[in-house]
Structures are given as C-alpha cells and as structure tokens.
Amino acid sequence: MVETVLRYRTDEPVGDPAVTVDAFAAQSNATAVRIEPGDDALALLPHLERIALIEVNFPSFADGRGYSAARSLRERGYTGELRAVGDVLIDQLSHMRRCGFDSFAPDKPISAEAAEAAFATWPEVYQQTVDGRAPIWAARHPAAKA
Amino acid sequence: MYQYDQHDQAMVDARVAEFRGQVARRLSGELTEDQFKPLRLKNGLYLQLHAYMLRVAVPYGTLNSAQMRVLGDIADKYDRGYGHFTTRQNIQYNWIKLADAPDILADLAKVQLHAIQTSGNCIRNTTADHFAGAAADEVADPRPYAELLRQWSTFHPEFDYLPRKFKVAIIASETDRAAMRLHDIGIQIVKNEAGEIGCKFFAGGGMGRTPMIAPCIAEFVPALQMISFLEAALRVYNRHGRRDNKYKARIKILVHEIGVAEYSRQVQEEFAHILTLGLEPPPAELERIKGMFADPGLESGLSDDLDRSDPDFALWVDQNVHTHKQAGYAIVTISLKPVGGIPGDATAYQIRLMADLARDYSLDELRVSHAQNIVLPHVKKADLYRVWQALDAAGLATPNLDLITDIIACPGLDYCALANARSLPLAQKITDRFADIGRQRELGELKLKISGCINACGHHHAGHIGILGVDRKGVENYQLLLGGAESADTSLGTITGPGFSEDGVVDAIEKVTDVYLARREGAERFLDTYRRIGMAPFKEAIYG
Incomplete structure (x- = not known):
C-alpha cells in the first residue's frame, strides 16, 4: 500500500520506520517512534534530542488523546516531525495542526487542496496553543501581549 | 450584556458557512449519516424519534430582547410554533428539517447566537x-x-x-x-x-x-x-x-x-x-x-412601594418575585409550568411577548433558568403590576415557582430516542392533581423532577421528589426517589422501593405529601422533614 503523507516541513523526511514506545526505549539508535492512545507521551521527554519523528496513532477519530499528547510534546520543546496517522479525517485536520501536528498520514488519503481548505476553516482563533497563531485576545490588546 | 466585536462575529459566521457546506455534502449523498453525525452534533443537531432537534446555546443563560424575539421567530418559521427551554439554559426546537438548519444558524448568527458545542464530547455551553x-x-x-x-x-x-x-x-x-x-x-x-x-x-x-x-x-x-x-x-x-x-x-x-x-x-x-x-x-x-456587564442602566433612589390590593397579583409577587440588589427593583421569574402544560415549552407568541417585556421593563435582559423558567432580572417595582397583567393575559403568570407543580422534566419518550418512558404526560397529570394553588402553597417549597431514563436529563436525583421512568418488560414504570437537593446542601435522592404505573406514582406522591403535612414541625420544608424523620414513614404510607 502506498502511504500518502501530507507534510508541512522543509527538512528531509525520516527514513526509519517508527517503533513502539517499548521498542524505542530498548533501541538507543532509534529516531522514530509511534505513540498509541494509551501511551504516556511524556515518557519520551528524556529522549527528545534523538527523535526526528513521532507518529501519533488515531485508531478512531473519536479518541482525542493524541491531541493532548501532541500539544504537550510541543509545549515541552519537541521540534521534530509530529505526524497524525490512522483515522484522520478532513474535519479534524485544523485542530490537529493547532495542536502541533505538522504531517498527516490518513488511512484514507486527503488531497493537498482539501487539506489547505480545512486549515483555513477558522479565520481567527480564541486560544493560544503551539501553532504560533495569535489568539483573538492578543489582537484586541496588542499592548498586553507578553 | 456582552456584545460581539468583529472577531466574535467572524467566528460564528465561519461556523455557519462550514455547516452549510457539510449539510450540502450530506444532502447530496457525499457524506453518509455515520460520517455526518459527529459533524451535525457539534452544531447541536440531533436526530430524535420523529424529526431533527436543534439545540441552540444560550451562553450562561443570558439573552437580550432581540435575541429572544429571534428565538420566537424561529419557532414560527421553522418549527411548529413553539420552543422548549431546557435544564441546560438552552432552547430546543423539536421539528426541524435538515435542509433548514443552515438558514436557522444564519438567522441566529445575526443576533449573536449559535448552536456551537451544544452536543458532542466537547466542552458544552457554560x-x-x-x-x-x-x-x-x-x-x-x-x-x-x-x-x-x-x-x-x-x-x-x-x-x-x-x-x-x-x-x-x-x-x-x-x-x-x-x-x-x-x-x-x-x-x-x-x-x-x-x-x-x-x-x-x-x-x-x-x-x-x-x-x-x-x-x-x-x-x-x-x-x-x-x-x-x-x-x-x-x-x-x-x-x-x-x-x-x-x-x-x-x-x-x-x-x-x-x-x-x-x-x-x-x-x-x-x-x-x-x-x-x-x-x-x-x-x-x-x-x-x-x-459590558457592569451597568445595565439601573436607576437609584427608586421607591420600594408596591400596591398589593389585587390578591392574584400579590400571590404572584409572593411566589415568583425575588429581592434585587438595587432598591426599587425586583427579579421576576416567569413560570413556564402552567397546570396541564409541558414544562419549559413556550409558544412563539409567548416568547416574543417576553422579549417585549424585557425591552420595555427589564433593561433589555432575560435569563433562562435551569429549572426551565424565564427570568426578567431588572424590573422596577413600580412596573411590576403592568408586567404581571401582560404575563397573565398570555398564560404566563402561574404563581408556582419552587412549588410542586414547578416541575423539571426531560422530553422523554415523546421525543427522545434514548428514553424508556414518557415524562411529559406524567408531569401534566401531577400538575392536574395538585392544581389548587392554595394546596401547593400549603406544601411549600417542593422541587419535583422527572427523567424518562437513567441519563437523568430531568435531574431526578436532585429532586426533593424525583421520578425515574424505566422500561419494565415493555411497560413504562416509574421509580420514586425522595430527599435529593441541588443547592448549597446538595444531596442525592433515595429510591423508595418498587416502581409504579403512571397513575400509581401520582397516588404515591400524594401519600408522600400527606406524610409531610402530618409530620412537619414549625416552618420545615418537605426536604427538612424528610431529612429529620427519614425514609421509613414515607415508605410505610406508600407501600404499607
């Protein structure tokens, strides 16, 4: 099966396959890891230096744990590729991007044009997250921006 | 009251546009019902037993008159001429056509209302x-x-x-x-x-x-x-x-x-x-x-005098009017619980009338209470009689706030796909049985709450008297609970014992209130007496 990946980074993609969190802990040279919904993403914190790709699996779009995993990793300094895989649908892309995902490997391929339209769903945002978008309160109070 | 700026408006408008696209994809068959379901739920659109239901958010239960008027207009234009105010301080329309839903959201957006996150596994309306x-x-x-x-x-x-x-x-x-x-x-x-x-x-x-x-x-x-x-x-x-x-x-x-x-x-x-x-x-x-909330325009130095010579008016004032922080003002609660009525329902005419009264007599503000009533929060005492007359003429002056007929009830099996039993006909029967206002006042504060299934949308656990409808071998059956409360002294009700038929539970409630009247001491409310004497005397009266 050809995997279609939507990628929004300029660096070279990682060639290594992503391994499970348990396997990753045992392999000191692994650079790509896959998180399942029940995994503790923060267990990866001591190893962020050597990780180039973290895949976050969504077995069902309705299981939202991956959003917290992604945003938590970004908040704590992870700058490598963060990829949402699995049951990733067009209607979730925008929120995923806001939580720090910068690549997507949906089970059912999504076209780049459709993805762009999804990212543009909301002209503005209310919350400050990890995507660099200024929240509405910052636009209202430019002087108060930290 | 809060007013949207261009940022807030842009967010709501974007949502209307997005949902219009999703509905078009569903109507064309591009989306299956399974794919569409989570999308429509994020916009408060449920598929009930007979039709789509749209749940409109009333953020923290506050409305201005223009918003209230649009809620009435929507009931006329897209539903069957009425709306249902809920325990979540929202309003629901029970007979919506899918193709109309985007237009309804657009009408709402014009007065800074929406149906965002009124359903789904997300943070709901506060x-x-x-x-x-x-x-x-x-x-x-x-x-x-x-x-x-x-x-x-x-x-x-x-x-x-x-x-x-x-x-x-x-x-x-x-x-x-x-x-x-x-x-x-x-x-x-x-x-x-x-x-x-x-x-x-x-x-x-x-x-x-x-x-x-x-x-x-x-x-x-x-x-x-x-x-x-x-x-x-x-x-x-x-x-x-x-x-x-x-x-x-x-x-x-x-x-x-x-x-x-x-x-x-x-x-x-x-x-x-x-x-x-x-x-x-x-x-x-x-x-x-x-x-934006600081000063709704209250005047100072107004008189607290009230002409109570009309006994019906005085009764309503005693039951449905609360003290305001500002001298000369009062808080009015409009009961949506007439005898024989459906708790929380209001016709388009009534909704617009309440909007007009808010505009003319309540500094343009209304509230929806979680007890499914409407509040006019800032009424001058000097205007109370006129407000009461207008409400009375529209069937909105039932003086029963917090009395046994001020029932909270979920929509039940008449509308809801999850329900096991009907709630609304039972509420109507109870109000018929206790219709006499003198008798209601004799019973005093008595919060009665009915849920048509275990999901408890009618808050039966928190009722001084609670009723839970269940399905027993294909027959509707009602369990009775006593001793719940939702205020600072929050407690959960206890089931009395075996359940009842619809008529049987009305009889049982009557027996429960008889025990209270016989056993109360001093100014005890029903809840106080129950907490003092416990379940046993009530059980004895019901099943003995």
Whole structure:
C-alpha cells in the first residue's frame, strides 16, 4: 500500500520506520517512534534530542488523546516531525495542526487542496496553543501581549 | 450584556458557512449519516424519534430582547410554533428539517447566537446563576468569567474529542442556584481574605446513571489564572478519562477511581507547567468583558412601594418575585409550568411577548433558568403590576415557582430516542392533581423532577421528589426517589422501593405529601422533614 503523507516541513523526511514506545526505549539508535492512545507521551521527554519523528496513532477519530499528547510534546520543546496517522479525517485536520501536528498520514488519503481548505476553516482563533497563531485576545490588546 | 466585536462575529459566521457546506455534502449523498453525525452534533443537531432537534446555546443563560424575539421567530418559521427551554439554559426546537438548519444558524448568527458545542464530547455551553448581576448575595457578577470561558472553550482544538461531554457551571454566591456541584466542573467565584477575586474549583459532579456530587479540587485559584487551571483540569481528564465504556467516561468516574487527591495532584502539576506558557488572556481582556456587564442602566433612589390590593397579583409577587440588589427593583421569574402544560415549552407568541417585556421593563435582559423558567432580572417595582397583567393575559403568570407543580422534566419518550418512558404526560397529570394553588402553597417549597431514563436529563436525583421512568418488560414504570437537593446542601435522592404505573406514582406522591403535612414541625420544608424523620414513614404510607 502506498502511504500518502501530507507534510508541512522543509527538512528531509525520516527514513526509519517508527517503533513502539517499548521498542524505542530498548533501541538507543532509534529516531522514530509511534505513540498509541494509551501511551504516556511524556515518557519520551528524556529522549527528545534523538527523535526526528513521532507518529501519533488515531485508531478512531473519536479518541482525542493524541491531541493532548501532541500539544504537550510541543509545549515541552519537541521540534521534530509530529505526524497524525490512522483515522484522520478532513474535519479534524485544523485542530490537529493547532495542536502541533505538522504531517498527516490518513488511512484514507486527503488531497493537498482539501487539506489547505480545512486549515483555513477558522479565520481567527480564541486560544493560544503551539501553532504560533495569535489568539483573538492578543489582537484586541496588542499592548498586553507578553 | 456582552456584545460581539468583529472577531466574535467572524467566528460564528465561519461556523455557519462550514455547516452549510457539510449539510450540502450530506444532502447530496457525499457524506453518509455515520460520517455526518459527529459533524451535525457539534452544531447541536440531533436526530430524535420523529424529526431533527436543534439545540441552540444560550451562553450562561443570558439573552437580550432581540435575541429572544429571534428565538420566537424561529419557532414560527421553522418549527411548529413553539420552543422548549431546557435544564441546560438552552432552547430546543423539536421539528426541524435538515435542509433548514443552515438558514436557522444564519438567522441566529445575526443576533449573536449559535448552536456551537451544544452536543458532542466537547466542552458544552457554560451555565451560570440565572440571577447573576441582580442578586444581592453575589461577590461578583459571574458572567464575565463565563464569557471568558465561552471564548476559550469555543473550537478548543485539544478538547473536541474528549472521552465524554463536559459541562461547566459558574456561580458567585454561597446560595447555589445553578446546581453547580452536579457538573463536570463547578466554579464558585469567591473573595479571599485579602479581598482578591478567585475561583473555587469543584470537579467530578454529575447525574446520569452514577450520580455524584463534585468535591472541591482547589480552594482558591486567582481569577487571572482560571483559563490555565481549566486547561490543566481538562488535559488530565482527556489523557486519563476512561474510553472503554461510555457509561464510565465522564470525569466523575475518573475522579472517583483515582481519588480526588490524586486527580488534584495531577492537575496542580499540569497547572504549574501551563502557567509557564503564558496562554492566559491578559487582565485587559477580562476588564473589557466586565465593562459590558457592569451597568445595565439601573436607576437609584427608586421607591420600594408596591400596591398589593389585587390578591392574584400579590400571590404572584409572593411566589415568583425575588429581592434585587438595587432598591426599587425586583427579579421576576416567569413560570413556564402552567397546570396541564409541558414544562419549559413556550409558544412563539409567548416568547416574543417576553422579549417585549424585557425591552420595555427589564433593561433589555432575560435569563433562562435551569429549572426551565424565564427570568426578567431588572424590573422596577413600580412596573411590576403592568408586567404581571401582560404575563397573565398570555398564560404566563402561574404563581408556582419552587412549588410542586414547578416541575423539571426531560422530553422523554415523546421525543427522545434514548428514553424508556414518557415524562411529559406524567408531569401534566401531577400538575392536574395538585392544581389548587392554595394546596401547593400549603406544601411549600417542593422541587419535583422527572427523567424518562437513567441519563437523568430531568435531574431526578436532585429532586426533593424525583421520578425515574424505566422500561419494565415493555411497560413504562416509574421509580420514586425522595430527599435529593441541588443547592448549597446538595444531596442525592433515595429510591423508595418498587416502581409504579403512571397513575400509581401520582397516588404515591400524594401519600408522600400527606406524610409531610402530618409530620412537619414549625416552618420545615418537605426536604427538612424528610431529612429529620427519614425514609421509613414515607415508605410505610406508600407501600404499607
């Protein structure tokens, strides 16, 4: 099966396959890891230096744990590729991007044009997250921006 | 009241456009019902037994007259001429056509209303004290905090696929008029010894099949850290809330299973991290919002005199009018519980009339209460008689607030796909049985709540008298509960014993009230007597 990946980074993609969190802990040279919904993403914190790709699996779009995993990793300094895989649908892309995902490997391929339209769903945002978008309160109070 | 600026308007308009596209994809067959379902639920559109139901958000239960009028117009234009006000301070329309839904949302957006997050496993519309801004006992108006919360929770990218729905209620006085501790998160705005405003947080309350009263998880969080604390509380829940069983997925189960101490510890740890990120809206934003709620235009120096010569008016004043913080003003509650009526229903004509009265006599404000009534929060005492006359002429002056016929009921099997039994005909029968207002007043404060299934949308656990409809071998059966309460002394009701038929449960309620009348001491309410003498005498009367 050809995997279609939507990628929004300029660096070279990682060639290594992503391994499970348990396997990753045992392999000191692994650079790509896959998180399942029940995994503790923060267990990866001591190893962020050597990780180039973290895949976050969504077995069902309705299981939202991956959003917290992604945003938590970004908040704590992870700058490598963060990829949402699995049951990733067009209607979730925008929120995923806001939580720090910068690549997507949906089970059912999504076209780049459709993805762009999804990212543009909301002209503005209310919350400050990890995507660099200024929240509405910052636009209202430019002087108060930290 | 809060007014949208161009940013708020752009967000709501974007949602209407998005949903219009999704409905078009569904109508053309591009989306299957399975694919469409989670999308329509995010816009409050349910598929019920007979038609689509649209649930419109009334943020923290506050409306202006223009908004109320549009709610009436929608009932006429797209429904069957009425709407149903709910225990979530929202309004629902029960006979909606899918193709009309985007136009309804567009009509709502023109008056700064929407149906965003009124369903789905996300942060739902925030509810609040329906006397906010008018009550004499509040330490602050809770609505600016609720508005800050509304903005933060709107399209929150991390918390749109939680284990289960998530309801937040906010109050600012010791008297809890919002059943705050029966919510996933309850916030009480408090003042500390230094005179600073902050939030006392409760977590893990709820009704449903496992009712729980929320324990306190933080005594005082500075008001300017409220959003950061909520981020932490939600994140811990999103990570660890159960997803293996939808009946164990609410935060109350998590708090119960890991314990309030451990849940609080994890929240504090995450809170400390989140405070380093600087994602709290600045003080200027809270001040901006507060400014819009500060002064609704109250006059000072007005007289408290009232002409009580009309006995029907005096009766209504005694039962449905509350003290306002400002001399010369009163808080009016319009009962949507006439004898023989459906609790919470109002016709388009009645909705527009209430809008007009708010415009002319209540500084343009209305509230929806979680008890399914409407509040005019700022009425001059000098205008009360005129307001009462107008309400009376429209069938809206039932003087039964907090009496046995002021029933909370879910839509039940008449509308709801989840229900096991009908709630509405039973509510009608009970009001018929206790129709005499003198008898109701003799019974005093008596909160009766009916749910048509174990999901407890009718708050039966929190009723002084609660009724739960169940399905027993294909026949509707009603269990009776006594001793629930939702105020500062929140408690959960206890089942009396075997259930009853529809008529049987009305008889049983009558026996219960007879026991109360025979056994009460002094000024005891029903609830007080029950708490003093316990279940046994009631059981004896019902089953003996």
